[in-house]
Amino acid sequence: MNRITALLVLLLTWIPSSDVFSQSQIHREGNADVQPFDSEWRFRRFGLQADGSQTPEPVGLEQQGLDDHQWTQLDLPHDWAIAGPFRIELSGNTGKLPWKGIGWYRKKFVVDTKDAGRRIFLDFDGAMAYAKIWVNGKYVGTWPYGYSSFRMDITPFLNFGKDNTVAVRLDTESWDSRWYPGAGLYRHVWLVKTQPVHTAHWGTYITTDNISEKQANVCLKVNIQNQSRKRMTSQVTTELFESPDGKNTGRKVAYFKPQSVEISPDSTRELSARLTLSAPRLWTLEAPAVYIARTTVNTPGMKPDIYYTVFGVRKLEFTHGNGFLLNGKRTEIKGVCLHHDLGALGAAINTSALRRQLTIMKNMGCNAIRTSHNPPAPELLELADQMGLLVWDESFDAWKRGKRKNDYNKLFPEWHEKDLVAMVHRDRNHPAVIIWSIGNEVMDQQDVAITRELTDIVHREDLTRPVSNAYNDPDGGRASGAAACLDLMGVNYFFSKQPQWDNDERYKNKPTMGSETSSCVSSRGTYFFGTNYENYQVTSYDVAWPGWGCSPDEQFRINARYPHLLGEFVWTGFDYLGEPTPFNSDETNLLNFRTDSTKRKELEKALEEIRKKNPPSRSSYFGIVDLCGFPKDRFYSYQAHWRPDYPMAHIMPHWTWQGRKDSITPVHVYTSGDMAELFLNGESKGKKYKRPGEDFRLVWDSVVYQPGELKVVAYKNGKVWATDTMRTAGPTQKLLLLPETNTVKADGADLCYITLLVCDKNNRMVPGASDNLKFSVEGPGEIVATDNGDATCLISFSSPVRPAYNGMAQVIIKAKKGAGGKIKVLAQTDTGLKKAETIINIK
Numbered sequence: 001m002n003r004i005t006a007l008l009v010l011l012l013t014w015i016p017s018s019d020v021f022s023q024s025q026i027h028r029e030g031n032a033d034v035q036p037f038d039s040e041w042r043f044r045r046f047g048l049q050a051d052g053s054q055t056p057e058p059v060g061l062e063q064q065g066l067d068d069h070q071w072t073q074l075d076l077p078h079d080w081a082i083a084g085p086f087r088i089e090l091s092g093n094t095g096k097l098p099w100k101g102i103g104w105y106r107k108k109f110v111v112d113t114k115d116a117g118r119r120i121f122l123d124f125d126g127a128m129a130y131a132k133i134w135v136n137g138k139y140v141g142t143w144p145y146g147y148s149s150f151r152m153d154i155t156p157f158l159n160f161g162k163d164n165t166v167a168v169r170l171d172t173e174s175w176d177s178r179w180y181p182g183a184g185l186y187r188h189v190w191l192v193k194t195q196p197v198h199t200a201h202w203g204t205y206i207t208t209d210n211i212s213e214k215q216a217n218v219c220l221k222v223n224i225q226n227q228s229r230k231r232m233t234s235q236v237t238t239e240l241f242e243s244p245d246g247k248n249t250g251r252k253v254a255y256f257k258p259q260s261v262e263i264s265p266d267s268t269r270e271l272s273a274r275l276t277l278s279a280p281r282l283w284t285l286e287a288p289a290v291y292i293a294r295t296t297v298n299t300p301g302m303k304p305d306i307y308y309t310v311f312g313v314r315k316l317e318f319t320h321g322n323g324f325l326l327n328g329k330r331t332e333i334k335g336v337c338l339h340h341d342l343g344a345l346g347a348a349i350n351t352s353a354l355r356r357q358l359t360i361m362k363n364m365g366c367n368a369i370r371t372s373h374n375p376p377a378p379e380l381l382e383l384a385d386q387m388g389l390l391v392w393d394e395s396f397d398a399w400k401r402g403k404r405k406n407d408y409n410k411l412f413p414e415w416h417e418k419d420l421v422a423m424v425h426r427d428r429n430h431p432a433v434i435i436w437s438i439g440n441e442v443m444d445q446q447d448v449a450i451t452r453e454l455t456d457i458v459h460r461e462d463l464t465r466p467v468s469n470a471y472n473d474p475d476g477g478r479a480s481g482a483a484a485c486l487d488l489m490g491v492n493y494f495f496s497k498q499p500q501w502d503n504d505e506r507y508k509n510k511p512t513m514g515s516e517t518s519s520c521v522s523s524r525g526t527y528f529f530g531t532n533y534e535n536y537q538v539t540s541y542d543v544a545w546p547g548w549g550c551s552p553d554e555q556f557r558i559n560a561r562y563p564h565l566l567g568e569f570v571w572t573g574f575d576y577l578g579e580p581t582p583f584n585s586d587e588t589n590l591l592n593f594r595t596d597s598t599k600r601k602e603l604e605k606a607l608e609e610i611r612k613k614n615p616p617s618r619s620s621y622f623g624i625v626d627l628c629g630f631p632k633d634r635f636y637s638y639q640a641h642w643r644p645d646y647p648m649a650h651i652m653p654h655w656t657w658q659g660r661k662d663s664i665t666p667v668h669v670y671t672s673g674d675m676a677e678l679f680l681n682g683e684s685k686g687k688k689y690k691r692p693g694e695d696f697r698l699v700w701d702s703v704v705y706q707p708g709e710l711k712v713v714a715y716k717n718g719k720v721w722a723t724d725t726m727r728t729a730g731p732t733q734k735l736l737l738l739p740e741t742n743t744v745k746a747d748g749a750d751l752c753y754i755t756l757l758v759c760d761k762n763n764r765m766v767p768g769a770s771d772n773l774k775f776s777v778e779g780p781g782e783i784v785a786t787d788n789g790d791a792t793c794l795i796s797f798s799s800p801v802r803p804a805y806n807g808m809a810q811v812i813i814k815a816k817k818g819a820g821g822k823i824k825v826l827a828q829t830d831t832g833l834k835k836a837e838t839i840i841n842i843k
Contacts, residue, residue, distance in 0.1 A: 024248065024249050025247055025248050025249075026247060026248075026249070026292065026308045028190070028308075028378070029308055029309060029310050029378075029382075029429075030123075030192070030201070030202070030307060030308065031121075031192050031193075031194050031198065031199065031201075031305075031306075031307055032305075032306035032307060032308060033192065033193040033194065033306075034123075034190050034191065034192045034193075035190070035191050036188065036189075036190060036191075037076075037107070037109075037122065037188075037189040037190050037191040038075050038076035038077070038188055038189060039075045039076075040073060040075070040107065040108075041073070041074055041075065041076060041078075041105050041106065041107045041185070042068045042069075042071035042072065042073055042074075042105070042106045042107065043071055043072045043073075043074055043078065043080070043103065043104070043105050043106075043184075044061075044068070044071040044072065044103075044104050045080060045101050045102065045103055045104075046058075046101070046102040046103075046104065047100075047101045047102035047171075047173055048098065048100045048101045048102075048173060049098070049101065050081070050083070050084065050085060050098040050101075051085070051098075052087065052089075052098070057102050061104050061106075061167060061169070062134035062137055062139075062167040062169070063137045063167075064136045064137050064163075064164075064165040066106070066165075068106050071104075071106070075748070076185045076187075076188065076189055076348075077184075077185065077186050077187055077188060077348040077349045077350070078105075078184045078185055078186060078348055079182040079183060079184050079186045079345075079346035079347045079348040080099075080101065080103050080183045080184040081097045081098055081099035081101075081180075081182065081183045081184075081346065082097065082182070082344075082345065082346025082347070082348070082797060083796060083797070083798050084097055084098070084796040084797070084798070085098070085794075085796055086618055086794035086795075086796065088614065088616060088794065089614070092578070092580045092583065092584045092615060092616075092617050092618055093178060093179070093578055093579055093580075093584050094177055094178075094179065094180050094181070094577075094578045095179075095180035095577035095578040095618050095619060096616075096618040096794065097180060097577065097618070099172055099180065099181065099182065099183045100172050100173050100175075100183075101172060101173060101183065102169070102170070102171050102172075102173060103169070103170040103171075103172075103183060103184050104167065104168070104169055104170075105167070105168040105170070105184075105185055106165060106166070106167045106168075107165070107166050108163055108164065108165050109163075109164050109165075109166065109191070110161070110162065110163060110164065111158055111160050111161075111164065112160070112161065113160045113161035115160060115193055116160040116161075117196070118155075118193050118194060118195060118196070119153065119155050119193070119194045119195070119196060119198065119227050120153075120154055120155045120158055120191070120192070120193055121151050121152060121153050121154065121155075121191075121192040121193075121194070121201070122151070122152045122154055122166065122189060122190070122191060122192070123149070123150075123151050123152075123189065123190040123192055123201075124143070124149065124150050124151075124152070124185070124187070124189050125149050125187035125188045125189070125190075125349070125377060125378055126146060126147055126148065126149060126186060126187035126349075126377065127143070127146060127168065127170055127184075127185050127186075127187070128146030128147075128170060128172060128175070128181055128182050128183050128184060128186055128347065129144060129145070129146035129170060129171065129172050129174070129175040129181070129183075130142070130144045130146075130169075130170060130171040130172075130174055130175065131143050131144065131146075131150075131168060131169070131170055132168070132169045133152050133154075133166065133167070133168050134166070134167045134168075135154045135157035135158065135164060135165070135166050135167075136157050136158070136159065136164055136165055137165075137167075138157045140152050140153075140154055140157060144411055144415065145408070145411055145415060145419050146172075146175065146181060147340075147374035147375045148375060148418075148419050148422050148423070149187075149375070149378065149422060149426050150422060151192075151201045154166070155227075168185065170183065170184060170185070174406055174410075175406055175407075176402075176404030176405055176406040176407045177404065177407065177578075178397065178403060178404065178407075178578070178579065179339055179576065179577070179578035179579050180339075180341055180346075180347070180576070180577035180578035181347065182340075182341060182346050182347020182348070183347075184347075184348075186346075186347045186348045186349065187349045187377050187378075188349065194305055195297070195299065195302040195303060195304075195305040196226065196227045196228035196232075196299075196302065197224065197225070197226045197227070197228060197232050197234050197263065197297055197299040197302060197305065198224070198225055198227075198297055198305040198307070199222060199223065199224060199225070199295050199297060199305065199307035200223040200224070200225040200268055202422075202425035202426050203222060203223035203224070203225065203307065204220065204221065204222050204223075204293065204295060204307060204309040204429065205220070205221040205222075205428060205429065205462075206218065206219065206220050206221075206293060206309055206311040206429050207219045207464050208277075208280075208311075208312075208313045208314070208315075209315075211280065211282070211313060211314070211315045211327070213279070213280075213282075214278070214279065215276050215277060215278050215279070215280065216276070216277050216280040216313050217274060217275070217276055217277075218240070218254070218274070218275050218276075218277050218313070219272070219273075219274050220238055220256060220271075220272065220273045220274070220275075220293070221270055221271070221272050222236060222238065222270070222271045222273075222295055223268050223269070223270050224236060224261055224263060224268065224269050224270075224271065224297060225263075225267075225268045226263035226264065226265060226266065226267055226268070226269075227266065228265060229265050230265060231262065231263070231264050231265060232262070232263055232299055232300075233260060233261070233262045233263075233299075233300070234260070234261055234263065234297050234298060234299040235258050235259070235260050235261075235297075235298045235299075236258065236259050236260075236261060236271055236295065236296070236297050236298075237255065237256065237258045237259075237295070237296050237298075238255065238256045238273070238293050238294065238295045238296075239252055239254075239255040239256075239293070239294045239296075240252065240253050240254040240255065240277070240291050240292075240293050241253065241291060241292045241293075241294065242281065242289075242291060243290050243291055243292045243310065245290075245386055246290045246292070246310045246382060246385050246386055249292050249294070253277065253278075253291070254275055254277050254278075255275075256273040256274075256275055257273065259271050259273065277313065280313040281313065282312075282313055282314055282327050283312030283313060283314040283385075283388075283431040284314070284326065284327060284388065285326070285331070285367050285388040285389075285390070286388065287388070288312070288385060288386060288387065288388035288431070288432075289312065289313070290310055290311065290312045290385055290386070290431065291310070291311055291312065291313070292308055292309070292310055293308070293309040293310075293311060294306060294307075294308055295307040295308075295309065309429055310382075310385065310429065310430070311429045311430075311431065312385065312430075312431025312432075313431075314326060314327055314431050315327050315328065316434055316464070316465065318466050318487070318488055318511040318566065319511060320508070320509045320510060320511050320512070320564055321564055322564075323563070323564065323565075323566050323567075324434075324511075324513075324566045324567065326390075331367070332559075332566075332567045333367065333368045333390065333513060333566050333567025333568065333569070334365055334366055334367045334368060334567060334568070334638075334642045335366065335367070335368030335369060335370055335390070335392065335567060335568060335569035335570065336361055336366050336368075336369060336370070336569060336570045336572060336573030336574075336624065337369075337370045337372040337516060337569050337570065337571050337572045337573065338357070338369055338370070338371065338372065338572065338573050338574060338576075339372060339572065339574075339576035339577075339578075340371075340374065340376060340377065341576050341577045342354065342357070343574070343575070343576075343577070343627040343628065343629070343787060344627065344628075344784075344785035344786065344787040344797040344810075344812065345784070345785060345797075345812070346577070346797075349377045349379055350749060350751060351379050351383070351749070352749070352750050352751045353751055353812075354377070354379055354380060354383060355383055355387075356629065356740070356751075356753060357573075357574060357629065358380075358383055358384070358387055358389060359387075360625060360629055360631075361389075361573050362387065362389070363639070364624065364631075364635055364638050364639045364642065364643075365638060365639050365641070365642025365643040365646075366389075366573065366638070366642065367388070367389060367390055367642075368389060368390035368391070368392065368434075368567070368569065369384060369389055369390070369391050369392070369573075370391075370392040370394060370437075370515065370516075370569040371391065371392065371393055371394045372394060372440060372516075372571075372572075373394050373396070373397040373439075373440040373470075374394060374395070374396070374397065375393065375394070375395060375419075375422075375423040375426075375427070376391075376393070378426070381393075381427055381430045381432055381433065382430075384430070384432035384433075385430055385431055385432045388432075389432055390432060390434050391430070391432045391433045391434065391435075392434070392435045392437055392468075392515070392569060393423065393427055393433045393435065393436055393437065394437035394439075394440060394470075395419065395420055395423055395436075395437060395438055395439065395454075396408050396412075396416070396419075396438065396439045396440070396442065397439070397440050397441070397442070398412070398439075398442055398443065399412050399416070399439060399442045399443070399444050399447070399450055399454075400412050400413070400444055400447075400450065401442070401443035401444045402443070403443060416454070417457055420438070420454060420457050420458065421457065421461055423436075424436065424458055424461040424462050425461065428461065428462045428464075428465075433465065434465055435465060435466055435467075435468055435488060436458050436462070436465055436466070436467045436468070437467075437468050437469060437470060437490065437515070438451070438454040438455060438458065438467060438468070438469050439454070439469050439470065440469075440470040440492075440515075441470060441471070441472040441473075441492060442469075445469060445471055445472075445473055445476065445477050445482060446473070446476045446477060446479075446480035446482050447480075447482060448480060448481050448482045448485065451469065451482040451483075451485040451486065452485040454467075455467045455485045455486060455487075466486075466487030466488040466511070467486055467487050467488070468486055468487065468488040468489065468490040468515065469482075469483075469486055469490055470490040470491075470492050470515035470516060471483070471489070471490060471491055471492060471515075472492040472493065472494070472516075472548070474489070474491045474492075474494055474497075474501070475494075475497065477489075478501065478504065478506070478507055481506075483507065483510070484506055484507075486510075487511075488510070488511045488512070488513065488566075489507065489510050489511065489512040489513075490512075490513060490514075490515030490516075491512060491513070491514055491515060491516075492514075492515055492516035492517075493516060493517065493519070493548045493549060493550070494548070495514070495558045495562070498512075498558075498561075498562050498565075502562075502564075511566055512564075512565055512566065513565055513566035513567055513568065513569075514555070514558075514559075514565065514567065514568035514569060515569055516569060516570075516571045517550075517555045517568040517569065517570050517571065518545065518549055518550055518551065518552050518554075518555045518568075518570050518571060519545050519546055519548065519549030519550075519571045519581075519622060520542055520544065520545045520549060520550075520551055520552055520622070520634060521538045521544050521545060521546070521581060521582060521620075521621035521622055522538050522539065522540045522541075522542055522544065522621060522632050522633070522634060523537040523538045523539075523540060523621060523626075523632075523790075523791065524540060524625075524626045524630055524631075524632045524789050524805075524806060524808075525540060525654070525767055525768075525805075525806030525807065525808070526538070526539060526540050526806060527539055527540055527541060527652070527653040527654075528541075529663075529664075529665070529666075532544040533582065535792075536583050536615050536616060536617050536791070536792050537791075537792070538582070538621050540632055540633050540652065540653070541633070541652065541653070541666070541668060542632075542633055542634050542637060542668075542697075544582075546581055546582060547599055547602075549571075552570070552634060552637050552638065552641075552696065553637075553695075553696040553697060555568060555570075556641055556696045557693065557694060557696075560693035560694075561693070570624065570638070571622055572620065572622045572623050572624070573623065573624055573625070574623045574624070574625055574626075574627070574629065575619050575620045575621065575622065575623030575625070575626050575627040575789070575791065576619065576620050576622075576623065576627070577618065577619050577620075577627075578618075578619065578620065579620050579622075580615070580617030580618065580619060580620055580621065580791055581620065581621065581622065582610075582621070583610060583615040583617040583621075584610065584615070584617065615792075616792045616794060617791050617792050618791065618792070618793075618794060619791045620791070621791055624638060626789035627787055627789050627791070628755075628787050628788065628789040628808070628809075628810040629753070629810075630755070630789055630808055630810070633650065633652045633668075633670070636648065636650035636670040637670045637696065637697065639670075639672075640670045640671055640672045640696070641672075641696055643672060644672050645672070646672055647672065647673075647714075647716075647721050647722040648670075648671060648672050648714075648722050648724075649669060649670070649671040649672075649673065649676065649712050649713075649714040649721075649722040649723060649724040650669065650670045650671070650724055651667060651668075651669055651710060651712055651724045651725075651726050652667070652668050652669075652670075653665070653667075654726055654767040655705075655707075655708075655709075655710045655726035655727060655728050656707075656728050656729045656766065656767045656768070657705050657707075660705045661705055661706065661707065662704055662705065662706075663704065663705050664701075664702055664703065664704055664705075665703055665704070665705040666699065666700065666701045666702075666703065667685075667699070667700045667701075667703045667710065668697050668698070668699050668700075669688075669697065669698045669699075669700075669712050669714070669724075670696075670697055671698065671712070671714040671721070671722060672714075672716070672721070672722070673690075673714030673715050673716040673721040673722060674689065674690050674715065674716050674717070675687060675688065675689045675690065675714070675715045675716075676688055676698050676712050676713060676714040676715065677712070677713050677715075678700050678703070678710070678711070678712050679709075679710070679711045679712070679713070680703065680706060680708065680709070680710055680711075681706060681708040681709055682709075685700050685703055686700065688700065707728040708727070708728055709725060709726070709727050709728075710725065710726040710727075711723065711724070711725045711726075712724050712725075727764060729759075729760045729762075729764040729765065729766045729767065730760035730761060730762070730764070730766075731760060731766075732758050732759070732760060732766045732769050732771060732831075732833055733759065733760055733761045733833060733834060734759050734760075734761070734763075734833055734834035734836070735756060735757070735758060735759070735773070735827050735828070735829065735833055735834065735835060735836035736756070736757040736759050736763060736836050737754050737755070737756055737811075737825060737827055737836040737837065737838040738754065738755045738756075738757065738838075739752055739753070739754045739755075739825075739838050739840060740752070740753045740754070740755070741753075741840075742839070742840060742841055743840065743841045743842070743843045744781075744813070744814060744815050744823070744840055744841075744842060744843070745815065745842075745843055746780075746815045746816065746817060746818055746819045746820065746842050746843070747815075747817060748814065748815075748816070748817035749814070750814060750815070751784060751812055751813070751814050752812070752813050752814070752840050753810060753812055754810065754811050754812070754813065754825055754838065754840075755808065755809075755810055756773060756775075756804065756808065756809040756810065756811065756827050756836070757807060757808060758771055758804045758807045758808070758833070759807075765807045765808070766807050767806055767807050768806055768807065769804050769806070769807040770803045770804050770805065770806075771803065771804050771829045771831050771833060772801065772802075772803050772829060772830055772831070773786075773801065773802060773803065773804055773809055773827055773828070773829055774800060774801045774827070774828055774829070774830075775800045775801075775811040775825070775826070775827050776800060776825075776826045776827075777813060777823055777824065777825050777826070778823070778824040778826070779821060779822055779823040779824055780815060780816045780819030780820070780821055780823065780842065781813050781814065781815050781816060781819075781823030781825075781840065781842075782813065782814060782816065783800050783811060783812070783813055784812045784813060784814050785797040785798060785811075785812045786799060786800060786801075786802050786809065786810060786811050786812070787802070787809070787810050787812075788802055788803065788804060788805035788808065788809040788810065789805050789806075789808065789810075790803075790805035793805065811825065811827070813825060813840065815840075815842045819842055820842050821842055822839050822840065822841055822842065823839070823840045823841075823842065824837055824838075824839055824840075825837065825838050825839075825840060
């Protein structure tokens with residue numbers, strides 16, 4: 001109970017205050033005249049349905065006069081598959097969710113007659129997948145890659161001052177994925193208005209150099225686009241403002257001299273400028289300062305057109321001998337890989353949920369995120385800028401040769417350059433982005449020509465960051481010469497040949513890092529003795545991993561053995577929907593043993609056995625925290641190692657074991673101390689010492705279980721450093737609700753996460769408790785989702801009823817838009833436990 005409460009307190013300490021000095025607020029980066037385009041859409045699903053049936057897709061669904069009043073009305077972002085139902089016969093690899101189908105979205109809107117003569121765009125942050133867009137029945141365009149952001153110019157198709165209809169068709173039946181990708185307009189859509197002469201989409205590029213505490217050079221490139229029918233002369237000015245959060249402008253600190261530019265009709269001109277910024281506020285992990293550039297285009301006969309760019313001043317250095325340097329300071333990359341889903345919310349982006357994810361990771365000591373294996377939502381980069389997190393920005397999971405029949409290999413020939421340029425242009429001003437990745441474990445990772453082409457595309461668009469590729473065949477990538485095309489070598493596992501690579505004349509000076517490490521698997525709160533796997537769960541002793549992986553401890557040893565490595569990105573920070581290794585039969589696992597025929601044959605046999613059993617697992621076991629965001633034991637392993645100055649100790653397992661009295665029950669301890677002593681009911685079980693670079697947990701492997709109190713006292717440099725205690729819980733008697741915050745905004749998007757504990761009379765969580773729970777709310781709020789972190793639970797996330805898993809569950813609520821007052825959240829069981837309630841205030 002104390003540990004969970006402490007974690008919630010830590011979580012809150014990282015959430016930034018919104019009470020900041022503000023002169024003006026921007027909606028988002030880019031063109032200033034922008035408004036959300038998320039509300040009041042109509043949706044209908046055709047083709048494959050959630051229950052497995054088929055609904056024919058009629059023709060003419062794009063027409064303006066179509067009667068769609070019986071379609072479902074909803075607000076974006078929207079993931080049409082997350083409501084389920086889970087179906088046991090569907091692939092666990094994509095979460096056993098019915099995500100394949102044909103989705104149509106329609107929205108009516110009016111553009112004022114005063115906007116006639118302006119350019120009107122729709123910006124899509126992401127649409128899964130094969131998006132096709134019509135306005136008033138006329139085809140506008142397409143963008144098939146569901147992870148790309150893109151813009152559509154809808155000006156020629158509009159009726160100003162009258163009703164307009166936009167229709168979007170999405171097709172996930174034509175898309176294949178190795179994980180749960182979601183489906184639908186799952187990211188935000190924006191309506192953007194500009195003058196005919198304006199800063200182009202993603203039209204600014206700001207870099208910094210010659211950085212010191214006294215000054216820094218700021219280099220600006222601006223693309224000015226003339227979409228009028230006349231040759232125009234415009235004056236362009238850019239001012240720089242300090243910003244407390246990337247959303248509000250503060251003090252103006254500098255400006256570029258105005259420039260005049262003459263532009264032909266339907267063309268674009270690039271302007272360059274440079275200035276020296278005095279006493280720059282550097283972007284660091286501890287104090288991530290950002291600036292906002294405001295670019296104004298003044299053209300005779302037109303109103304000023306404004307464009308905002310958020311950027312930071314920081315220096316990146318990637319070396320072979322001295323690691324990664326941020327502003328000249330060596331910085332070990334302590335990263336995690338994250339898929340894009342938000343657990344029970346599915347793929348639909350939500351800023352408060354994403355901020356919570358990143359906050360939990362920061363509390364653990366994480367300082368970097370790899371966006372595996374695709375361009376992220378823009379919000380992730382905005383939050384990383386604000387919170388001080390480094391980002392490995394990844395593009396593709398496949399090139400010409402696919403891992404699935406209909407994955408990115410179908411798009412690569414026509415779309416790879418467009419998608420790669422879109423990612424770089426959208427993301428290159430973010431100070432958080434430090435590495436570009438052109439692929440993950442692609443089948444053609446030995447292909448020198450493709451590797452060079454993709455690297456050259458990125459270099460053409462941005463030379464300020466290294467280009468990498470995540471290799472699960474690092475020998476092949478090096479031997480073929482493909483890795484020589486890269487600036488930085490990313491290695492997924494397989495570090496046993498590091499000394500050989502370091503002696504290779506071609507690569508001995510190439511910076512290298514672990515782009516994917518460990519792949520340890522576990523189930524929160526579950527412990528087995530004598531086996532690692534049982535009932536489709538995995539022991540939480542952190543001693544299980546697939547054949548290509550290793551324990552966190554072993555990876556820490558590797559990093560200590562090869563200090564020139566830049567760091568690591570652990571697979572994974574959070575559990576995610578799909579890929580339930582070791583209980584999935586995904587044949588792409590074989591790719592990790594492409595050069596080891598013996599291990600391939602062993603794995604093929606194991607996969608066939610899994611295929612026959614059809615496990616119920618629908619989400620991963622890789623996460624350091626579970627799908628709810630509840631820490632597994634591994635969380636404390638990384639916290640102990642990544643935050644060595646943070647006093648902490650953590651005991652596993654729990655100490656409530658009916659039927660194990662007098663049985664040996666191994667005790668493991670994670671601590672940032674260097675020595676610890678274990679006590680059972682006051683009796684010392686001995687002291688254990690860490691060997692630097694070798695020991696990352698302390699183990700008492702012969703403890704005989706007796707109910708009562710298990711306590712560890714950790715020391716550092718001979719002084720008491722931290723303690724942790726486990727006490728045997730009594731019978732279940734009550735429920736407790738612990739909200740992570742006591743307030744929620746009435747904007748229809750802000751979320752409140754509430755943890756439920758099944759407790760004994762002393763408010764101790766009862767490990768293993770699985771009471772069936774029913775959640776409800778009173779007042780102007782609603783339940784968004786519930787979960788319990790059990791990878792085998794096939795109850796829809798939208799259900800208010802579900803069992804606890806190992807004593808815990810979660811309910812996520814939000815306030816109704818525009819509401820005020822309070823929301824009462826209640827939890828009860830049908831087993832007679834004392835119910836729980838908590839109050840959430842609407843602000």
